[in-house]
Amino acid sequence: xxxxxxxxxxxxxxxxxxxxxxxxxxxxxxxxxxxxxxxxxxxxxxxxxxxxxxxxxxxxxxxxxxxxxxxxxxxxxxxxxxxxxxxxxxxxxxxxxxxxxxxxxxxxxxxxxxxxxxxxxxxxxxxxxxxxxxxxxxxxxxxxxxxxxxxxxxxxxxxxxxxxxxxxxxxxxxxxxxxxxxxxxxxxxxxxxxxxxxxxxxxxxxxxxxxxxxxxxxxxxxxxxxxxxxxxxxxxxxxxxxxxxxxxxxxxxxxxxxxxxxxxxxxxxxxxxxxxxxxxxxxxxxxxxxxxxxxxxxxxxxxxxxxxxxxxxxxxxxxxxxxxxxxxxxxxxxxxxxxxxxxxxxxxxxxxxxxxxxxxxxxxxxxxxxxxxxxxxxxxxxxxxxxxxxxxxxxxxxxxxxxxxxxxxxxxxxxxxxxxxxxxxxxxxxxxxxxxxxxxxxxxxxxxxxxxxxxxxxxxxxxxxxxxxxxxxxxxxxxxxxxxxxxxxxxxxxxxxxxxxxxxxxxxxxxxxxxxxxxxxxxxxxxxxxxxxxxxxxxxxxxxxxxxxxxxxxxxxxxxxxxxxxxxxxxxxxxxxxxxxxxxxxxxxx
Ligand code: M6R
Numbered sequence: 001x002x003x004x005x006x007x008x009x010x011x012x013x014x015x016x017x018x019x020x021x022x023x024x025x026x027x028x029x030x031x032x033x034x035x036x037x038x039x040x041x042x043x044x045x046x047x048x049x050x051x052x053x054x055x056x057x058x059x060x061x062x063x064x065x066x067x068x069x070x071x072x073x074x075x076x077x078x079x080x081x082x083x084x085x086x087x088x089x090x091x092x093x094x095x096x097x098x099x100x101x102x103x104x105x106x107x108x109x110x111x112x113x114x115x116x117x118x119x120x121x122x123x124x125x126x127x128x129x130x131x132x133x134x135x136x137x138x139x140x141x142x143x144x145x146x147x148x149x150x151x152x153x154x155x156x157x158x159x160x161x162x163x164x165x166x167x168x169x170x171x172x173x174x175x176x177x178x179x180x181x182x183x184x185x186x187x188x189x190x191x192x193x194x195x196x197x198x199x200x201x202x203x204x205x206x207x208x209x210x211x212x213x214x215x216x217x218x219x220x221x222x223x224x225x226x227x228x229x230x231x232x233x234x235x236x237x238x239x240x241x242x243x244x245x246x247x248x249x250x251x252x253x254x255x256x257x258x259x260x261x262x263x264x265x266x267x268x269x270x271x272x273x274x275x276x277x278x279x280x281x282x283x284x285x286x287x288x289x290x291x292x293x294x295x296x297x298x299x300x301x302x303x304x305x306x307x308x309x310x311x312x313x314x315x316x317x318x319x320x321x322x323x324x325x326x327x328x329x330x331x332x333x334x335x336x337x338x339x340x341x342x343x344x345x346x347x348x349x350x351x352x353x354x355x356x357x358x359x360x361x362x363x364x365x366x367x368x369x370x371x372x373x374x375x376x377x378x379x380x381x382x383x384x385x386x387x388x389x390x391x392x393x394x395x396x397x398x399x400x401x402x403x404x405x406x407x408x409x410x411x412x413x414x415x416x417x418x419x420x421x422x423x424x425x426x427x428x429x430x431x432x433x434x435x436x437x438x439x440x441x442x443x444x445x446x447x448x449x450x451x452x453x454x455x456x457x458x459x460x461x462x463x464x465x466x467x468x469x470x471x472x473x474x475x476x477x478x479x480x481x482x483x484x485x486x487x488x489x490x491x492x493x494x495x496x497x498x499x500x501x502x503x504x505x506x507x508x509x510x511x512x513x514x515x516x517x518x519x520x521x522x523x524x525x526x527x528x529x530x531x532x533x534x535x536x537x538x539x540x541x542x543x544x545x546x547x548x549x550x551x552x553x554x555x556x557x558x559x560x561x562x563x564x565x566x567x568x569x570x571x572x573x574x575x576x577x578x579x580x581x582x583x584x585x586x587x588x589x590x
Contacts, residue, residue, distance in 0.1 A: 001027060001028060001073040001075070001099065001584045001586060001587055001588045001589050002027055002028045002070060002071065002072050002073050002085075002098070002099035002100075002192070002584075002588075003021060003024025003025070003026075003027035003028060003070070003071045003099065003191075003192040003193065003196065004024075004068065004069070004070050004085075004097040004098070004099050004158055004159075004160050004179075004190070004191065004192050005017055005020040005021045005024065005068065005069045005070075005097075005160070005189070005190065005191045005192070005196050005197075006066075006067065006068040006069070006097070006160035006162075006170040006172065006189065006190040006191075006215070007020070007066070007067065007170070007187055007188065007189045007190070007200075007215075008065060008066045008168055008169065008170055008187050008188055008215055008216050008217045009065050009066075009186055009187035009217065010065065010186050010187055010217060011065065011186070012063060012064070012065060013036055013064055013065050013066060013067040013187075014034060014036055014059065014060045014061070014062050014063075014064070014067055015060045016200065017034055017036075017067045017068070017069045018034065018050070018054065018059050018060050018069065019199065020069070020189070020191060020196040020197060020199075020200070021034075021050065021069040021070070021071055021196065022050055023193075023195040023196045023198070023244055023387075024071055024191070024192055024193060024195070024196050025049070025050055025071050025579065026252075026387050026388070026389055026578070026579070026584070026585040026586075027071060027073065027099075027192060027193070027584050027585055027586050028071045028072045028073030028074075028584045029048075029049045029050070029071060029073075029579050030047065030048075030071075030072045030073055030074045030079035030084075031045065031046060031047040031048065031053070031071075031072045031074075031079050031080070031081070031083070031084035031085075032045065032046065032048075032049075032050045032053050032054075032059070032069070032070065032071050032072070032084065033045025033046070033059075033069065033070050033072075033084045033085050033086050033097075034059050034062065034067060034068070034069040034070075034086070035067060035068055035069075035086040035088075035095040035097075035162060036062050036063065036064030036065075036066060036067035036068075036162075037064050037066045037067070037095075037162050037163070037164060037167040038063050038064045038167070039164075039167075040092070040164055041088060041092050041093065041094075041095045041162065041164050042062040042063065042064055043086060043088065043092070043095065044057050044058075044059050044061075044062060045081055045084040045085070045086065046081050046084060047079045047080050047081050047083075047084060049579065050071065064167070065167075065168070065187075065217070066162055066167055066168055066169065066170060067162070068086055068095065068096075068097045068160040068161070068162055068170065068190075069086075069097065070084070070085035070086060070097035070098075070099075072084055072085060073584040075101055075124070075589055076101070076105070076122060076123050076124040076125075077121055077122030077123045078122070082120055082121045082122075083121045083122055083123050085097045085098060085123075085125060087120075087121060087123060087125050087126040087128070087129055088120075088129050089117075089129040089130050089132065089133035090117055090118050090130065090133060091133065092164075093133070093136075093163060093164040093165065094129040094132045094133055094136075094161065094162070094163050094164075095129065095161070095162050095163075096125060096128045096129045096132075096159060096160070096161045097159070097160050097161075098125040098128060098157055098158070098159050099157070099158045099177045099178075099192055099588065100155060100156035100157040100158060100175070100176065100177035100588065100589070101124060101155045101156055101589050102124040102125065102127060102128070102153050102154070102155045102157065103124075103154045103155035104152075104153070104154040104155065105124035105125075105127045105155075108127040108131065108152060108153075109126075109127050112127060112130045112131065112134065115134065117130040117133070117134070124155075128149060128153070128157075128159065128161075129161075131145075131148075131149040131152060132145045132146055132149050132161065132163075135148045135149060136163075142163045142165065142166050142169070142171065143171060143212075143214060143227070144227075146161060146171045146173065146212065147212060147225065147227060150173050150175075150212065150225065151225065153175075155175075155176075156175060156176035156177045156345070156588065156589070157173060157174070157175050157176070157177055158172070158173075158174050158177035158178060158179035158192060159171075159172055159173045159174075159179075160172050160190050161173075168216050168217060169214060169215065169216050170190060170214075170215045171212065171213070171214055171215075172190045172207070172212070172213040172214075172215060173211065173212045173213070174207040174208070174209060174210075174211050174213075175209045175210055176209060176345070176348070176370075176588075177192075177343075177588050178192055178193060178343050178369065178370060178586075178588070179191070179192065179207045179213075180192075180193065180194060180197070180204050180205065180206055180207060180368070181204065181205040181207065181213060181215070181220055181222075182196075182197035182200060182201045182203065182204055183201055183203040183204075183205070183220065183234065184197075184200045184201035184203070186200075187217045188215045188216070188217065188218075188219075188220050189201070189215075190213065190215055192586075193366070193586070194237055194239065194366075194368075194385070195239075195244040195385050195387065198237065198239060198240075198241045198243075198244055199241045202236055202237040202238075203234050203235075203236060203237075204234070204235045204236075204237055204368070205220070205222070205232045205233070205234055205235070206232075206235065206368040206373075207222065207232075208373070210224060210225050211223065211224065211225075211230070212224070212225065212227065235367075235368060237367075239384060239385055243384045243385050244385045244387060250571075251388065251567075251576070251577055251578050252386075252387040252388040252578045253388035253390055253392060253471070253563075253567055253577045253578055254567060254577075255388075256386055256387070256388050256392045256393045257392050257393065257430075257560065257563050257564060257567065258430060259383075259384070259393050260392070260393050260396050260426050260430075260560060261423045261424075261426045261427045261430070262423070263382070263383045263384070263393045263396055263397050263400075264396060264397075264400055264422050264423040264426055264556075265423045266382040266383075266384075266397075267381055267382045267383065267396075267397040267400040267401060267404075268400060268404070268419060268420065268422075268423070269382070270379060270380065270381075270382060270401065270404065271404050271408075271416070273379070274379055274401065274404045274405055274408055275408045277361070277377045277379065277405075278405065278408040278409050280377075281334065281359075281409070282331075282332070282334075282359065283332070284312060284332055284333060284334040284359075285312065285313070285332045285333075286312065286313050286314070286332060286333045286334075287306055287312050287313070287314040287315075287333070287334045287335075287336065288314070288315055288316070288317055288325075288329075288333060288334070288335045288336070288354075288358075289302050289303060289314070289315070289316040289317070289335075289336045289337075289338060290316075290317050290318075290319050290322055290335060290336070290337050290338075290347060290350045290351070290354070291316070291318075291319060291337065291338040291339060291347060292318060292319045292320065292339075292344055292346055292347060292587070293391070293466065294340075294390075294391040294394075294395050294463060294466060295338040295339050295340060295344075295347075295391070295395075295398060296316065296318060296319075296338075297395070297459045297460075297462050297463040297466065298338050298395055298398040298399050298402060298459075298463075299316045299336070299338050299402075300316050300458070300459035300462070301399060301402060301456060301459045301460075301555050302314070302316070302336065302338075302402040302405075302406070303315065303316050304455060304456050304458075304459070305402065305403065305406040305456070305552075306406055306409075308552075309406050309407075309409075309410040309412060309415075310406065310409055310410050317350075318346075319337075319344065319346035319347040319349070319350045320346040320590065322346075322349075322350035322353060322354070323349075323350070323353060326353050326354070326357075329353075329354060329356075329357040329358045330357055330358065331357065331358060331359070333357075333358040333359075334358065334359050334360075334361060335351075335354040335358045335359070335360050335361070336360075336361045336362075336363065337350070337351050337354075337360065337361070337362040337363070337364075337371060337375060338362075338363045338398050338402075339362065339363070339364055339365075339369075339371055340364070340365045340366070340381075340383075340386060340391055340394040340398070341364075341365070341366055341369060341585065341586040341587075342362070342364040342365065342366045342368075342369025342370060342371040342372050343366070343369050343370055343371070343586050343588050344371075344586070344587050344588070345587060345588045345589055345590045346587070346590055347371060348370055348371055348374065349590060351371060351374050351375060352374065355374065355375075355376075359376050359377075360374075360375045360376045360377070361375060361376065361377040361378070361379065362374075362375035362377070362378050362379070363378075363379045363381060363398055363401045363402070363405075364378060364379070364380060364381065365380070365381045365382075365383050365386065365394050365397065365398075367380060379401050379405070381394060381397035381398055381400075381401055382397060383396075383397035386585075387578065387585075388577065388578045388585075389470070389471075389577075389578060389579060389580055389583050389584065389585045390467055390470050390471050390563075390566070390577060390580070392467075392563045395463065395559065396426075396556065396559065396560075399555060399556055400419065400422075400556070403415065403419055403556070404416070404419065407419065415552075418553060419553075422553070422556055422557070425547045425549065425557060426556075426557060426560060428547050429546065429547065429557055429560050429561065430560065432544070432545075433564055435544065436544070436561060436564045436565055436568060437564075437568045439526065439544075439565065440565055440568035440569045440571075440572060441572065442497075442524075443474070443497055443569050443572075444569065444572045444573055446474050446497050446569075447474065447475065448474070448475045448476070448477075448491070448496060448497075449465065449468055449474055449475070449476040449477075449496075449497045449498070449499065450465075450476070450477055450478075450479065450484075450488070450491075450492070450496065450497070450498040450499070450518075450523075451464040451465045451468075451476065451477070451478040451479070451498070451499045451501070451562070452478070452479050452480070452481040452484060452498065452499070452500055452501065452511075452514065452515075452518075453478070453480070453481060453500075453501035453511070454480060454481040454482060454501075454507040454510060454511045454514075454551075455506075455507045455551060456551055456552055456554065456555050457501040457503060457507075457551060457554055457555060457558065458478070458479075458480045458481070459555065460501055460554070460555045460558050460559050460562070461478035461479060461480075461481075461499070461501060462478035463478070463559055463562070464476070464478060464499060464559065464562035464565075464566070465477050465478040466478075467562060467563055467566040468562075468565075468566045468569070470566075470580050470583060471566050471567065471570040471575060471577040471580050472566055472569045472570045472573055472575065473573070473575065473580075473581070474569065481500070481501075481507075481510070481511045481514040481515075482510065482514060484514060484517070484518065485514075485517065489517065489518075489521070492518055492521040492522070492523050493521070493522060493523075494522035494523075495522065495523070495524045496522075496523050496524065497523070497524045497526065498518050498523040498524065498525050498526070499525075499526045499527075499528065499562065499565075500514075500515045500518070500525055500526070500527045500528070500529075501528050501554065501558055502515065502527055502528065502529040502530075502533070502536060503528075503529065503530055503546070503549060503550065503551040503554035503558065504529075504530050504532075504533065504548065504549075504550060504551065505550045505551030505552065505554075506551070507551055508551070512535060512536075515527065515539075519539065525539065526544065526565075527539065527543050527544070528544045528546055528558050528561055528562075529543060529544075529545065529546065530545070530546055530547075530548045530549070531545045531546070531547065531548055532548055544561050546558060546561070
């Protein structure tokens with residue numbers, strides 16, 4: 001939710017800043033703005049995507065070696081130019097970009113208004129430059145005024161602040177919203193996430209909560225809230241800049257789907273590390289998964305796997321609902337957090353609650369993210385940077401980690417062996433992209449879609465429906481195949497598209513009957529099944545043949561078809577699947 005960048009360089013900063021902020025557009029694309037310092041604050045901002053705003057007002061066209069920029073995902077105040085960041089004080093001497101939410105902004109704003117400050121936006125952020133202005137007018141120097149301001153704020157923030165009076169300096173601060181420092185020979189950077197600075201440097205410092213940073217071209221000081229200097233580690237990033245580029249594909253989402261066979265291989269190479277973590281586990285009598293969105297669906301598959309393979313009572317809790325379930329946590333419960341970004345505010349909050357009573361494990365994609373620093377054990381999903389807002393390759397990598405975890409806990413070598421063959425099978429799947437593209441043509445004007453699956457494949461139905469909703473804006477619902485007859489069957493009518501997941505295995509016969517019930521009510525079925533299935537051959541509706549794979553492993557392959565189906569419907573509808581409306585990749589508000 002919102003991305004920020006700041007840098008002090010040995011050259012004009014605006015072109016570099018705009019290139020960097022483009023890499024954070026996955027975090028928000030309601031509006032964009034930049035401010036630099038020369039002998040004054042130079043400010044340009046507008047509502048809309050970076051490309052469109054840039055075409056209109058030429059964001060790179062401002063002088064100054066020091067600057068800050070922002071992409072917005074609106075929380076307080078609609079996406080207008082006035083509400084776009086950076087925000088300034090009354091005299092336009094201070095300029096601020098902010099990711100997070102200032103919870104006590106109403107109270108602060110009322111006080112500042114009473115003191116005569118003039119507000120130009122409806123945002124929570126604008127109290128920050130006015131507070132700094134107030135303290136500087138009371139005689140505090142820039143850094144101390146920022147410190148005083150931060151002490152008044154309740155809520156979450158990653159901030160980058162510039163002052164007309166100190167041109168070669170950016171002051172940053174972090175609490176509950178991600179912020180990193182990038183160190184380069186030609187200057188220093190602040191950013192919400194690594195892709196923003198990958199082209200400039202691979203040397204990164206991850207900031208912690210309640211830290212203040214002063215950044216100049218050749219120096220970086222990191223301090224606690226009392227301004228005592230702190231020593232921090234410098235991490236070397238192994239992602240290459242190309243990994244955050246489209247590499248010839250029309251969209252990041254398509255590129256990321258095509259990376260799935262490699263991601264499966266890379267994630268499988270974590271097997272030994274996962275085994276080591278498992279060997280240090282206590283004896284748990286209960287397991288909880290906690291996650292949101294796509295990561296929640298990956299967790300549901302984990303629940304089916306653990307219940308069937310390990311017979312340990314397992315439940316999956318939405319991170320935003322977790323606090324209602326905290327009373328039953330104890331030291332015999334393992335709580336597993338699944339998150340791509342490692343920054344999801346709901347998940348982070350739940351982790352902090354769970355840590356008090358239970359052992360915690362996080363399965364995370366982004367190295368250095370907040371959740372990796374809070375959990376007792378961490379497994380990295382090795383999917384590389386995922387820029388498309390819709391999770392694709394990271395979902396698959398989460399699943400691989402969960403399957404490996406369960407296989408090691410259950411000492412199931414047969415499962416481990418089967419996992420080893422998946423990458424090749426997924427390559428086979430991707431060869432029939434044209435077939436899926438063709439099928440998608442029929443659904444440009446569809447209003448509703450249903451997805452059904454049983455057992456391990458029920459969460460795939462939920463995830464398929466989520467992908468469709470996110471990037472096509474078509475209403476999609478996933479159901480357990482056996483549940484349809486308890487209500488939703490009333491919605492099945494002529495030509496309504498229903499995706500049925502029908503892999504071979506113990507659930508096959510029952511699911512097949514459920515599909516027949518739907519077909520006989522006129523639905524337009526898309527069946528994902530197995531090559532050698534003679535029964536579905538007899539169904540006249542279209543078929544997508546998967547490699548023959550048993551129902552326990554089918555979630556790892558069938559989802560690829562559903563991601564592609566959603567992608568191609570999105571393209572037909574003229575939607576940018578990388579930046580669906582109202583969504584952001586990293587959800588750092590609760
Ligand atoms: O970074 P996380 O995995 O914690 O994110 C959780 C959800 O916000 C995320 O999976 C969301 O549902 C995706 N956009 C789905 O494609």
